[in-house]
Amino acid sequence: MTITITAFERSPDGGKGLARDTRVRWALEEAELPYDVRFVSFAEMKQPAHLAVHPFGQIPTFEDGDLTLFETGAIVFHIAERHTNLLPADPDARARAVTWMFAALSSVEPPVLDLQTAKFAEGDKPWAQERMPLVFDRIRARLRQLADRLGDAEWLESSFSAGDLLMVSVLLRLRMSGILDEFPTLAAYVARGEARPAYKRAFAAQLAVNAPPTD
Numbered sequence: 001m002t003i004t005i006t007a008f009e010r011s012p013d014g015g016k017g018l019a020r021d022t023r024v025r026w027a028l029e030e031a032e033l034p035y036d037v038r039f040v041s042f043a044e045m046k047q048p049a050h051l052a053v054h055p056f057g058q059i060p061t062f063e064d065g066d067l068t069l070f071e072t073g074a075i076v077f078h079i080a081e082r083h084t085n086l087l088p089a090d091p092d093a094r095a096r097a098v099t100w101m102f103a104a105l106s107s108v109e110p111p112v113l114d115l116q117t118a119k120f121a122e123g124d125k126p127w128a129q130e131r132m133p134l135v136f137d138r139i140r141a142r143l144r145q146l147a148d149r150l151g152d153a154e155w156l157e158s159s160f161s162a163g164d165l166l167m168v169s170v171l172l173r174l175r176m177s178g179i180l181d182e183f184p185t186l187a188a189y190v191a192r193g194e195a196r197p198a199y200k201r202a203f204a205a206q207l208a209v210n211a212p213p214t215d
């Protein structure tokens with residue numbers, strides 16, 4: 001039975017790889033697992049058939065035989081746990097890698113997402129511009145802490161893990177803002193993630209679907 005994930009029929013980012021199916025594709029590519037993609041429109045995501053798979057009507061989802069999962073953290077964890085060396089065998093090292101998965105999604109991603117909300121969902125509000133410096137300051141504070149911890153290391157722990165996969169994926173969302181360039185060690189860390197052959201395959205696969213048509 002081939003694994004099936006869901007992704008946007010057409011991602012709003014036009015192929016920048018920021019939709020969360022890219023993280024799942026990346027983990028599957030690291031694991032060298034073949035997969036199919038079922039593409040869904042925004043309307044379809046809110047229909048009963050998709051809601052049965054994802055209670056919040058979002059992408060991505062993951063189906064493997066009788067197992068159905070949603071939430072990228074859980075999906076990447078499942079792939080990492082069963083199929084790859086994305087989690088170290090040593091129990092303590094494994095626990096540290098899992099900690100970085102949680103850190104990426106629950107300590108770093110929220111301020112990053114707040115920037116997107118401020119720009120795209122609240123950008124037309126009268127108070128939007130006044131709030132923006134606060135949003136950037138919260139991101140900078142978190143990035144400074146992360147950069148301090150990473151130091152000159154290649155990865156967050158001694159080898160690349162699912163924690164790095166999620167952290168790099170979250171940080172990539174900041175590229176367009178320019179804020180990553182203020183933290184050269186983090187920018188280099190992200191570049192190392194993007195240089196991995198598995199990331200490149202995942203990026204290319206989503207780009208093939210989402211790139212704007214050329215005349």
Ligand SMILES: N[C@@H](CCC(=O)N[C@@H](CS)C(=O)NCC(=O)O)C(=O)O
Binds near residue numbers: 019057
């Ligand atoms: N916490 C969820 C977030 C999923 C999510 O926000 N997915 C976005 C695409 S990246 C989505 O489906 N947006 C459309 C919507 O919410 O209607 C996860 O990590 O999987």
